[in-house]
Amino acid sequence: MWFDTWKDIVRVLLITLASYSAIIVILRISGKRSLSKLNAFDFVVTIALGSILASVILTKSVSLSEGVAAFFGLAALQWLVTALSNKSDTFAKALRSEPKLLLKDGRFQDEALANERVTRDEVEAAIRKKGHGHVDEIAAVVLESDGEMSVICGGEASDCTALRSVLKPGETSL
Incomplete structure (x- = not known):
């Protein structure tokens, strides 16, 4: 299928702009660690964010608000895991590989x-x-x-x- 309607194209463009803006704001709020060189956990979060972004943009059944909630959920999880890693060496070692x-x-x-x-x-x-x-x-x-x-x-x-x-x-x- 090459083309459905202009309405679908406009929807994708508007959702892309809104979800892109939301993810940028969320990543800025969550701090520099979200954008640092990736360990295994950061890699998983990055892949998940990309998957959610694609779903929000291209899947009509996933609303922008659901996507933004998922973005916030992943950012919160990353913050929580980072906080736990900083407080517990055991947790940090279980999560990250050792040099x-x-x-x-x-x-x-x-x-x-x-x-x-x-x-x-x-x-x-x-x-x-x-x-x-x-x-x-x-x-x-x-x-x-x-x-x-x-x-x-x-x-x-x-x-x-x-x-x-x-x-x-x-x-x-x-």
Whole structure:
């Protein structure tokens, strides 16, 4: 079917404008975390928001007010989960993946690479992207909770305070 009526086209355009405006306002209210790099929960919320937006725009049986209520519901859930994560380390660990040390003092951590399904080539690419050419000069590469790789240069990993959460007890001199 190529075309039904102009009324349907106008409805889609008006609902698109209204729902787009509503989601922008809701995301602004819910804070920067809603727009941050995605962990698994943020990814699910983003997909759900997109699905609701599409349903509101294209499905006549879903009203704008129902869509806005769903947007607010997801934003509230995200706020609640974030608040609980900030108050409870156990809840935060259950929700988010922990950062993993992939390279320490110029040596690849093969078990961590295998567990995280990351190749040496990918780690080396992250090192190059940070402007470094020698793996043996890198103190650490960490696969962060959002999937990005952090590259720490110079010195030994055990001397880096930023690595305390990814080093095993006894591996840090701090």
